[in-house]
Amino acid sequence: MDNKEFNVEDYLKFLEEQSVQDRIKRVNNTVKVLQDVANNKMSGQEKEKFLSNLPTVSDDANGVATKENATPVEEIEEENVMDIDLQ
C-alpha cells in the first residue's frame, strides 16, 4: 500500500467481481456432479425427487437474470423452469 498506483480496496472489489462471475461455473459444475451421482447411484422415488429438486445447467455460464433485466416470460422455455416436488 506504499505503492500509490495499487489500491487494495479496488483490488478486493475486482477479486469479488471475479468470484461472482466464477460462481455460476462452480454452481453448474456442482449440478452436473450431483446429477451424475443421482443417475448412477440413486434409484426410484429418491432419484426422481433429488433430480427434480436440482436446477438445470445453463449453457451460457455468464447469463444472469437480475432484477433489472429479468427475461420476459415469452422467452423462458418451459423446460428451464423447474417444478419442485415439495411433497
Added chain:
Amino acid sequence: MEKSKEEVVSKIRSLQGGWKFLFMDESIWKKIGEERLLKFANDCVDMSYYVRARTHQLDEFIKESDFQKEFLSIMGDVYGEHAVEILKDRPNLTLGNIPDVRVFHPTIYENFGPKFINALLNYNYSRVTDVVSYVAIIDSIIKDEKELQAFKFCKQIVESNAPENVYNYTKLFRTYSRYSDLMKDCCDQLRKDEHAITQERYETIKDIIVKGTDLRVLSLQEVDSYSDVSREKYNAQIETATRVSEVKRIILDRFFGLNFTEYSEGNFYRNTKNAQKLIEAYGVGKIIKYEEKLAKEGKPVHLDEGELKILKIMYAVTMYGGLSPSASESVSVLKEIYTALDTNKDQVIRPADVNSILAKIPTIYAEEINSRVTSVADLERKLEAGEKGISKEYKTVVKDGVEYKVPVIRLTGTEFGFYASTLNENLSGYASNGADFAHTWFEYENGVSHVSASLVTHESRESALEFKEKNSNRFTVVMPKTDDIIAMGSDDIFSSSDSRTAEIYATENEGFKFADEVIADTGNGGYDYNEFVFDRYSLQEERFANKVLPEGVIRNGNYVPQQMLEEALSFQRYLIENGLKPEDYEFPIFLVDTEYYNNNEFEQQYQESVARAEEFKELKVNDFDVLDYAMDVIIPPEYNLSDDGANL
C-alpha cells in the same frame, strides 16, 4: 479529598468502564493540562457509582450538572468537534454506557464516519470478541496504521458477503478478533507483492470467515495449507460416519458452510447456520417457487440465475433421504455425493457462495411486505391525487402560549398498511418515569435493541384493526418500512433481546412469510395481532444517532382525544428544539375510522388475501418431519406415526 494523579489513575484503572481510557494516555494529560484533567478524574471517581446507574433522576442530574458540560468540553478538546456533535445527539448517554471512549478518536471518525461511531455506542460489540478483546482492537487501530489497514481489509471482505448493517458489525468484530493476524499478514504481503492475494486465496479467506474454523490460520501461508488440512479432516470424518445425519452434516459443513443436526433447532436466530432451520424459517422452497413465478410473469426477480441454483442445490442436498428403502442406502449415496464433490473440489460450490445468498432472503420478504405498507409519503401522494377515503386536517393545540398545528390524517376507506407498534416500558424505562412521548423515543439509551410491530392492513380481520390507546404509557405508533425484518410470525413470537446487543431470540418464531400469509393467519392462533421484529437502529437513518423513529401515532375512531394531540405534539416540539422544521418531519395522527372498514367490501378483501395466502401455502415446504430424513429409521409416507410412537 482530591486524589493525586497517581492515586486517581490507579483507582480508575481498577474501575469498570470505557471512559477510563481518557486517563490512561499521557498525551491526553498533556493536551488537556494536568490540573484540569485531574479535577475531572477525581469527579469521575466520585461519580463512578452514579455513572453506572440507570435511573432517570440521576441521568438528569448528570445532564444538568457541570460534570456533563466538562465531559463534553474535554471530549471536544481530546477528540474533536465531531465527538461533541455526536454526544449532543445523545444527551442521556452515560459514561457507563460507552464500552470504549476511544471510539470517538479522529482515526475512527475519518475512516468510518459518525454512523459507525453511533453503532459502537448503540451496541456493545465487546460481547462478541474473544481471541483479541474489543478494547485491544480499538486501541490497535487508532495507534497503528497497519492495524487500521488490516481492519479495513477485514471489513471489506466481511461486507462482500453480508450487507453493512448494525448486526453484521458483530461479524466484523468477531472476525477481526479471531483473524487479525491473518488480516495483517495479507496486508503485509500485498505491500510486497500486489498479486499476493490470488483468486483462490481470496475465495479460501472468505470461506474461513464464513464458516469459522478451529484450524489455526494466522497467515497467507496457512491459508494455502488450510484447504488440504481441512480436507483431510473431513475425509477422516466421512470414513467413520455411519448415520445419514452425520454424512449430511459433513457435506453441508464443508461445501455449504452450514451445519445439520438430527433435529431442527428450536429458536431461529439471525446467525443460524442450521440447514433445516434455514429451509424452514426462510421458506427456501417457497422462495424458489416465488422467484420462478415472478420470472414466468415477466416481473423483476431478486436472485440471479446462479443464486437461485445455489438455493436449489442446498435444498436438494438437505432434503435428500426419507424415501430410500434403508438408511444404509442413504448413507452410501450421500458418501458418493461427498466423494464426487471432493474429487471436483476446486470447481464446485463454496461456503461463501451460499452465505451471501441466504443473507438476501429476508430482504425478499421485506420488499414484498413493504409493498403493502403505506408510509406517510405514500398517503400524502394519495391526498395529492385526490383519492377518496382519505383526508387531512390540522388540529390547533396551544402549549405554553404557542400555537401548534398537529396533522391528522383520517382514513375512511382508502387502502392502507402499517407496522403498528405499542410503546411500552421496555423501551427505556423513561416512559414509566413520566418522560414525555418524544423524549422517550428520541433519547432512550438503555431500552432493548429491537422494536416489535404488527402488520395491519385494510384487509386485516376486524379484531386486528383495533389499536391500543394510551394505557400505562401505551400509544400505538407507526413504524417506517425497513429492509431489515429480523423475525416475524402471525402471532406473538415472544421476542426478547437485551440492551445493546444485536441478537434477538423469539421462542415462537415461525419464520418468514409473505404479507397475505401473515394477514390471513393473524387471529387464528389466539392473538389478534402478529409480530414483526426490527432493529431499533439503522445505518440508513442519518439523524438522531441511527435511531429508527416512528412516523406517527395511530388510533381507531373518528376523533382525536386532546391527550393524544398533546402527545403527538411533543414530537413536533422536540424537532423544533433540535433545530428541525416541523414541516420537514411531520408526525401525524392516523385516524383509522374502522366504521368504513368493517363492511362487506373489506371482508371480501380479507377473503381475497386468504385466497392468495393459500397459493403461497402450496409453495411452502411440507415440513417434513425431520424424522423422515434425519434419523436413520426410514418411515414410509403412509405410516401413521400418531397412533404408535413406539414404532419409532
